[in-house]
Amino acid sequence: HRALSTDRPLVDALGITELPAVHLLQPNGTHYSLHTEKRLRFFFTSLLKTLPGVQRKTHTNSSVLNPLKGALSPPLNTQPWRDFDRSLVYAADLESALHYLFRVELASHNSLEGEELHTFKDLVTLLAKLYPGGGAVVKLMETLSDWLLSLPLQKIPYQAVLDLVDNKMKISGVFLGADLRWVGCQGSAPGFRGYPCALWTLFHVLSVSRQATPSALRHTALEAEPAPVLNVMRRYIRTFFGCEECGKNFEKAASSDSAVGIKSPEEEVMWLWNQHNEVNYRLAGSLSDDPLFPKGAWPPPSLCAPCHMENRGLHSFNHQEVLNFLLHHYGETNLSRKYALEPNNSANKDASKDVADKLDGYRKADEAGAQEDHARSAEERVGASGEQGNRTLALGFNSVDMSLCLLLYVGSCVFLMLLFFFFRVRSRRWKPRPPKFAV
Ligand SMILES: Cc1cc2nc3c(=O)[nH]c(=O)nc-3n(C[C@H](O)[C@H](O)[C@H](O)COP(=O)(O)OP(=O)(O)OC[C@H]3O[C@@H](n4cnc5c(N)ncnc54)[C@H](O)[C@@H]3O)c2cc1C
Incomplete structure (x- = not known):
């Protein structure tokens, strides 16, 4: 219920001396004043929203x-x-x-x-x-x-x-x-x-x-x-x-x-x-x-x-x-x-x-x-x-282990191939040439 200062009977009954103010009326007739830090509209609406059962109407709009x-x-x-x-x-x-x-x-x-x-x-x-x-x-x-x-x-x-x-x-x-x-x-x-x-x-x-x-x-x-x-x-x-x-x-x-x-x-x-x-x-x-x-x-x-x-x-x-x-x-x-x-x-x-x-x-x-x-x-x-x-691969390896293994495997293959070509080239270079005999 919203009351103005002119609603004297209600204001007097509640003993309100300063306005605006929020008073909570209980079903059993007791009432008390609710405290707000500042007497501003926003403070009152925020306070009202914290009371049990006080809420906005729900939108039915699809948006x-x-x-x-x-x-x-x-x-x-x-x-x-x-x-x-x-x-x-x-x-x-x-x-x-x-x-x-x-x-x-x-x-x-x-x-x-x-x-x-x-x-x-x-x-x-x-x-x-x-x-x-x-x-x-x-x-x-x-x-x-x-x-x-x-x-x-x-x-x-x-x-x-x-x-x-x-x-x-x-x-x-x-x-x-x-x-x-x-x-x-x-x-x-x-x-x-x-x-x-x-x-x-x-x-x-x-x-x-x-x-x-x-x-x-x-x-x-x-x-x-x-x-x-x-x-x-x-x-x-x-x-x-x-x-x-x-x-x-x-x-x-x-x-x-x-x-x-x-x-x-x-x-x-x-x-x-x-x-x-x-x-x-x-x-x-x-x-x-x-x-x-x-x-x-x-x-x-x-x-x-x-x-x-x-x-x-x-x-x-x-x-x-x-x-x-x-x-x-x-x-x-x-x-x-x-x-x-x-x-x-x-x-x-x-x-x-x-x-x-x-x-x-x-x-x-x-x-x-x-x-x-x-x-x-x-x-x-x-x-x-x-x-x-379910997610652990065979022998207890998980997929992180497997991806690391794969990387190591590919790396080793490349390394071995490089070694192979290196030694092949070297062995060709060092092949003993047939001696040239001067007559
Ligand atoms: C990026 C993002 C966009 C979203 N967009 C939509 C949307 O378009 N439509 C939709 O229906 N839902 C959207 N949501 C979800 C929606 O915003 C809420 O997160 C959800 O409805 C749950 O709301 P909530 O009441 O828990 O509070 P939330 O809005 O999720 O807030 C979480 C907590 O943050 C704090 N908080 C509240 N406001 C602020 C603020 N301004 N600054 C800092 N802290 C604050 C409060 O403590 C609050 O409890 C979005 C969520 C995210 C993360």
Whole structure:
């Protein structure tokens, strides 16, 4: 109910002395005032959205139907709810996104070549250099990056990548949990949030890490890029991301003048934030909008009150405050390892087996989607990777070992042939000539 200062009976009954104000009336007749940092319209609407049961009407317009459905459906939610703090970023989300990216999304490509391989190499470089914390994920990305750069192959079988991600070579300190553990990206029901949420989070984290360590990409192929995170993100979304419509929308934004004009790491951080908000505004109230996590202008006042201003009654952002907030929020010190899988975590021992079960979940959730076949084949591949024996070649060699053997074999053949020709030429030169007798 909206009351004006002229509604004296109500204002007096509630004991309201200052307006505007928000009072929560309970069904049992009790009431209390709700606190907002600033008495601004945006703060009040944000506050109202956090109340249970308060949500926008859902759009029925087809343009805002859920394009993620089928393409990126998370598995059926069989896991218990994990309590979390919205002011933190969770490594469990980032690592679950990487698990999905490497073991599900990429798995729909039998091999990587051309533009796909180029994009993949750059993504691995970005992760090796900018992923925060320097832990097992960074070691894995460094190993993958070294391997990709040392083998100048035109085409790489996906299986070889998977063998490295699964650390079949048992390199110490290399690890990527094979489990989806959404924390800050949990959805209130199956089909909400999960991977797309964590992918956004991952690229925000990488953009902030690049701002914090501007020299990290020195001596890499991305060194000269003015906006390396956006550049790789754009190509990844276009080439691999399971939601085609999202890819098209993002491509349009990333080729705009505002993106092309990015010159500094700070501008890159802010461009990504602004673009993410544009997507939020477009999707607010759509079928992909989780009622428990309604989309809208972000960060909300509860996370950053100084980020918001009002100009002649219109809401606007204080960009300097937003930048400060983003650098802190997505910075290394704000990354929580709560719920993250660790290499010796007992839960991880069963992780490979769990993958097969989870994939069953993805398959059911994907049944309605237009990209069902694509998603299913990806899942089946990962299911197979859970059963290690299927993918390990004879005598316990995996395909990385086999490709190295092949390289060694070809190298040895060439070397032997060179030796052969060398000695043949020499032996001809040294052949004793018949003595010439002078009479
Ligand atoms: C590149 C990309 C493009 C997409 N395009 C589309 C599309 O065109 N159509 C479509 O239906 N879906 C699209 N999606 C999916 C969609 O944007 C959401 O990711 C998905 O609906 C899940 O939403 P969510 O509520 O979990 O929050 P998300 O929007 O995924 O946000 C994840 C988290 O990031 C933080 N966050 C929110 N806004 C910002 C911001 N402005 N800056 C920094 N951090 C922020 C919040 O903590 C939030 O929980 C896209 C996803 C990606 C990665």
